Amino acid sequence: MIDRLCIIGVGLIGGSLALALRRAGMVNEIVGSSRRSEHLHRAVELGVIDRFDLDAARAADGADVIVLGVPLGAMRTVCGQIKGALTEQTVLTDVGSSKASVVDAVHSALGMLPAGFVPAHPIAGTEKSGVEAAFAELFDGRRVVLTPLQSSSAQAIRSVHDMWSATGAIVEQTGVGHHDQVLAATSHLPHMLAFALVDSLARMGDHDEIFRFAAGGFRDFTRIASSDPVMWRDICVANRDALLDMMARFQEDFTVISDAIERGDGEALLKIFNRAKQARDRLKIG
């Protein structure tokens, strides 16, 4: 049970966390903060938060658990703002899509890594953003990955674990570096491919004609290109090394396919497509 929860950045993820914790009866009071008061007014109207303060430090004051739900690029600034509100008992966590950069931001803003700090990443979301898109069921059956640090106390890890479990999520733990690599592969790289494809086609001469002939598969494939551009810019900057590594690896594999097409090597293509189909078909079970 959390007596007072402070969520800084009440968007799709922060808002859905609030709703899920309310649903579970896991929280007494929820205080929100963000840069824009209209979003916070709306969040109160929607019953997502109880009250808000535009001043992050005041919003965080007296909170048992503080969740940083801001874009990766804002983590350091926000951490600096709430520094004075942190006590030895405060649990501090975040929902960022890359973890090393958040650890750096917290360390650099606070001058140390507090025992109450446990980085976390709910692997959930839609291409939508904002508190209007939030819903209590977002995390049902989804994975939330905690990446506890050497500095994290067992008690803080347990608190963050219990909070996410209460949302209906499956909570797992892994290392910061491993998380960032895996997410680069399964989320950040696919988003780069979708953005690049749609942009590539949009800049072709007869793009209206082109998109007109796009079938259902194209819509599914490019849905993630509707994601929030600012959030994705931040992820690119934050998880630069792991993402560049995956992009380079992808380009090599893509070139193997284009070389096979060039030389008309149907056997090589069939081998790749079969391997991919088998891997994708296995995914359906999980």
Add this chain to the structure above:
Amino acid sequence: MIDRLCIIGVGLIGGSLALALRRAGMVNEIVGSSRRSEHLHRAVELGVIDRFDLDAARAADGADVIVLGVPLGAMRTVCGQIKGALTEQTVLTDVGSSKASVVDAVHSALGMLPAGFVPAHPIAGTEKSGVEAAFAELFDGRRVVLTPLQSSSAQAIRSVHDMWSATGAIVEQTGVGHHDQVLAATSHLPHMLAFALVDSLARMGDHDEIFRFAAGGFRDFTRIASSDPVMWRDICVANRDALLDMMARFQEDFTVISDAIERGDGEALLKIFNRAKQARDRLKIG
């Protein structure tokens, strides 16, 4: 009204065409043919076709309309087999995903392009294949592109147009070359990206772990990697030039993104992501 329709290759597309035409009351008798009798037995059981003949020429004999529903790589062989069954009145069409290669196959098998031949491509399908996956509604509201040739008679064009209209599809016309370019962009390239991505991840060391952390976006994005490998090998070979052109264009644009990430150019990334999001959001309407 078609008195006798012959479908060679009774799979997802051929089978769904049969079911849609039955639903519309547009056809009297449907005869199927393919390489495997068990598929044809199943197609009769499912009410997709009335009867079948493993010999394509016998199946095609006396048909008013012949639809080639075989993979692109089999078009030429099948055309050679049915040559004797074609009369001046026979309408011949196909459902291939690339058109220039089908025109070549027909020309090469028959030694000429008959006036009854009208290439067509229903832009519909799922990642599933086979007659078991066929359903009458597959073409409802989907686009079917006819690419009539200089040699095509007005009457044959009208027959193929009316047949596809009866399935609930929106029928359009364009040139062979233009079709092949547009499909390379909106269908063939995305499939290459999905196959390459899934294969790339599947060959990484801890691929079970990697796929375990894949979220909903990844599932949508990679769904098309479950498509039939043989069909896609054939498409790569058949639409080689247009596809290679699009793949090269994509790789350039993808490199622009990876260069921007490398130099930490958030502004350039934001511009690209915004442009892509806008293009993708417009797509939702259509």
